[in-house]
Amino acid sequence: MSNLDWYKLYADEEPIVERELLNKVLSNGALATFALVRHQGEYKAMLYVNGKRVNGPPLPQPLASSRDDVTHWMGNKPGVGLTASEADRIIDAVLERRDRCAL
Template sequence: MNDLQWYRLYSDSEPIVEKELLNKLLSNGALAKFALVRHNGEYKAMLYVNGKRINGPALPEPLTTPNGEVTHWMGNKPGVGLTTSEAEMIIQAVTDRIERAR
């Protein structure tokens, strides 16, 4: 493996933020940021709360029982609720980026 190949492996071990998609101020005062990232060679959405990466699904997931306008979620302790339009915007941004990468 040459030096350039090693760099590519190392540089993709942490998520690379391509752009922020959505910022939300949560009811507890925390700031949630949803970003389009490249991680392990794949494009996905990632949630950050107060700058800390929160593991969870790569795209918003539907709630089994929607609560008012909140129909989707991302994250894993804490999970953050999303409206249908917010979830669709995130999914569309990730899908468009995956299509451009092909």
């Protein structure tokens, strides 16, 4: 490793939380936090349940069939349902941050 490559050791291996976008108490009493993060060189939304990171898609995904007012989901075991307005809030925040970064 050359002296110029030292920074690669610290390059976004762990997500850097920029800000919390939404907190939600789940039916089982757990706290779901959706955060705007920088991870592996890109901005995305990330789900944390009771402070632990849950892997999954970088933005809320539409459900195949909506249930009541739940239209989107994030996460992967556990997955967390979102209303259309919650999903829009998360998506808008991430896309706005990506746009500012691209300038």
